[in-house]
Amino acid sequence: MLTRKQHELLRFIQARLEESGISPSFEEMKEALDLKSKSGVHRLISALEERGFIRRLPNRARALEVLRQPDDAGIKPQRPVPANSNDDSARARVPQLAPEPANDVIEIPLHGRIAAGVPIEALEGQSSLAVPAALLGSGEHYALEVSGDSMVDAGILDGDFALVKRTNTCRDGEIVVALVRGEEATLKYLRRENGMVRLDPANAAYEPQIYGPDEIEVQGKLAGLLRRYH
Amino acid sequence: MLTRKQHELLRFIQARLEESGISPSFEEMKEALDLKSKSGVHRLISALEERGFIRRLPNRARALEVLRQPDDAGIKPQRPVPANSNDDSARARVPQLAPEPANDVIEIPLHGRIAAGVPIEALEGQSSLAVPAALLGSGEHYALEVSGDSMVDAGILDGDFALVKRTNTCRDGEIVVALVRGEEATLKYLRRENGMVRLDPANAAYEPQIYGPDEIEVQGKLAGLLRRYH
DNA sequence: CTTGTTGTGAACATTGAGAGAACAATTAAG
DNA sequence: CTTAATTGTTCTCTCAATGTTCACAACAAG
Numbered sequence: 001m002l003t004r005k006q007h008e009l010l011r012f013i014q015a016r017l018e019e020s021g022i023s024p025s026f027e028e029m030k031e032a033l034d035l036k037s038k039s040g041v042h043r044l045i046s047a048l049e050e051r052g053f054i055r056r057l058p059n060r061a062r063a064l065e066v067l068r069q070p071d072d073a074g075i076k077p078q079r080p081v082p083a084n085s086n087d088d089s090a091r092a093r094v095p096q097l098a099p100e101p102a103n104d105v106i107e108i109p110l111h112g113r114i115a116a117g118v119p120i121e122a123l124e125g126q127s128s129l130a131v132p133a134a135l136l137g138s139g140e141h142y143a144l145e146v147s148g149d150s151m152v153d154a155g156i157l158d159g160d161f162a163l164v165k166r167t168n169t170c171r172d173g174e175i176v177v178a179l180v181r182g183e184e185a186t187l188k189y190l191r192r193e194n195g196m197v198r199l200d201p202a203n204a205a206y207e208p209q210i211y212g213p214d215e216i217e218v219q220g221k222l223a224g225l226l227r228r229y230h
Numbered sequence: 231m232l233t234r235k236q237h238e239l240l241r242f243i244q245a246r247l248e249e250s251g252i253s254p255s256f257e258e259m260k261e262a263l264d265l266k267s268k269s270g271v272h273r274l275i276s277a278l279e280e281r282g283f284i285r286r287l288p289n290r291a292r293a294l295e296v297l298r299q300p301d302d303a304g305i306k307p308q309r310p311v312p313a314n315s316n317d318d319s320a321r322a323r324v325p326q327l328a329p330e331p332a333n334d335v336i337e338i339p340l341h342g343r344i345a346a347g348v349p350i351e352a353l354e355g356q357s358s359l360a361v362p363a364a365l366l367g368s369g370e371h372y373a374l375e376v377s378g379d380s381m382v383d384a385g386i387l388d389g390d391f392a393l394v395k396r397t398n399t400c401r402d403g404e405i406v407v408a409l410v411r412g413e414e415a416t417l418k419y420l421r422r423e424n425g426m427v428r429l430d431p432a433n434a435a436y437e438p439q440i441y442g443p444d445e446i447e448v449q450g451k452l453a454g455l456l457r458r459y460h
Numbered sequence: 461c462t463t464g465t466t467g468t469g470a471a472c473a474t475t476g477a478g479a480g481a482a483c484a485a486t487t488a489a490g
Numbered sequence: 491c492t493t494a495a496t497t498g499t500t501c502t503c504t505c506a507a508t509g510t511t512c513a514c515a516a517c518a519a520g
Contacts (some may be wrong), residue, residue, distance in 0.1 A: 003292045003507095007252050025497060037479050042499070047476085051293065059485060061497050094464070132360045132456065155385040155457070175459065225457035227385070229405065233465065256509060267468045272510065274466090289474055291508050 001051060009033060009044045010053055023062035046166050129161055136223055140166040143226075144177065144187070150177070151187055154202035156225060162187060163224035168217075175222040181215050187222065232281070239274045240283055244296050253292035307327060359456075360395060366453055372395040373456075374417070375405065381405070382419055384432035386455060392417060393454035398447075405452035414454050417452065 002010065012032045017021035020063045026038045026045075033043060045064075048054045057063035131143070148158045152176065157160065163175075170176045176190045178199055197216045200208045232240065242262045256268045256275075265271060275294075278284045287293035359373045370398045376390045384405065386392070392407075400406045406420045410431055419430035427446045430438045 001247065001253050001293060001295045002251060004252055005477075007250075010506095027497070035478070037481090038498075039480085039500075040476090040478055047290075053289070059498070061486070150387065155387040155390075156381065157385040160385070204464075222459045224459060225455070227455035229452050229454060235466070255507080257507085265467070267470090268509075269469080270467060279467090289509065291475060379505075 002048075002053070003065060004045050005033065005053075006044055009041070010048055010066070013054065013064055017064075017066060024063040050079055074159075079152040094149050131224070131226065136165070137161060141223060142166065142220070144185075150201040150203050150206050152203050153190075156187070156202070157227065157229075161226040161227060162222055164220035165223040166220045168219075168222045170218050176218050177222075179217040180211065182217070185219065189220065190216075232278075232283070236261065236274055236277055236281075236283075237254070239271070240278055240296065243284065243294055247294075247296060253294040255292055265378055359391065361454070361456075366393060366395070371453060372396060374415075376417060380431040380433050380436050382433050384419075386417065386432070387457065389457070391456040393456065394450035395453040396450045398449075400448050400451045407449045409447040409449050409450070410441065412447070415449065420446075420448065 009029060009032075010028065013024060013076050016022070016028075024032065026041045029041045029045075030036070030038050032050055033036065033041065033044075045054070049056060051069045053066065055065045055067050072155055114216055131141075142164055143161045144164060146158060146162050149158055156175075164177050167214055172191045175187060176192060177185055177187055178190060178197075179185050180199075186199065191198045191200060193210070195213065198208050198217070200212045239259060239262075243254060246252070246258075254262065256271050259271045259275075260266070260268050263271065263274075275286065279286060283296065283298045285295045285297050318384070345366065357453045361371075361373070374392045374394060374395055376386055376388060376392050379388055387404075392406050400420055402421045404420060405417060407415055407417055408420060409415050410429075416429065419432065421430060423440070425443065426440050427443055428438050428440045429446070
């Protein structure tokens, strides 16, 4: 997943955060990697961010956060139910990594109810939802509460939480969050036909809808689902 | 699922990532597989990606990630992912010594696939699943992978994970894990009628089944549901 | 025979990395 | 408010490392 330099930088940031709790500045990273220009650091940081290893606040000084360790990119063996001291050995394989383990559960923003007639972006930062990491792939995710029954035949019920991976692209037949004419977000199957875009509900009571490519903006695709029974 | 070469490549990538955290380049993989051209590697990589074993960023150097293992005993790939915490005090975070998140996360045992013809108890202690506490109420819970489509009309699909609260009792109309004659566990609506117990599927293609009270043992009731999309 | 997998080689395209400078944003100080 | 210091961003060059694609061939399985 990483190149040597990316790996090196990540470990440096990680170490710095662990020992002092303060992110290194670009200048410091430049020195640490023995570079003579900050632009190289910038590119590496961007690469790490793109790959989901770190998170940062743009235009903020020393605002780095390590999200992942290079080594746990792969699979982990089945984890025994907690509380045994011998899971230290299991942990020993994964290098010490502390500030934000977040290996099992991820907090993702909950953007409100979908099909509520409001573009997703307008609802940013309301609340959040904890989600098992195993449910999600890579990338940035957010959650929406499903409103309505247009997708019941796909097993998506009113009140369910849809876990959505933010993306602008999708393949035909995927369930996506589509923003229609910039004003209404809905969860539907998306298919392309003759240069048009068709949104298919999963409910015989609803009709497929066809739009021009310009009328539809894909805001994410369905990555998981979460439901509570009372 | 995989050819010999594909398997070999996958294991090599996996090993490389685990030991160094750095993806091998095409050149390195070429050497490892004793090939004389990178195009072969390219084809294998594409095959692995298509089959969902690895993920990659196209046109990026050393950007491989293993999602699944060939001999994987059936647990999900465990992939950490960028968290999207909305606290903007990343820099102020104090490094913690305790790796344990101590969040509102619960590890519950995953007991295998339900309706597999085996009593739940027999499958104890295989693996586990991390679940946000908010999804569950009080009490002891466990998880089952749903097999079959007998509950599709209740929005419960094949492959979903059912989160079950362990209990011996239930109210009419609840979805429960019922052990039938001590040998088969199924997920169904449970209703009592004239001293008998009726298990209702949520699928018109299946028939309700009626048992004597002695033939049915309630092993838990459905408390939540998790689903992954690929 | 047809299909799918594997192997080879080479041309080609893209990214990664480093340097240096100018510019923008943020913060603290006067 | 203005200024200066710190820090992050972007740009253009340059070269090396790496990934992509194509055509052609061998081989095995069905």
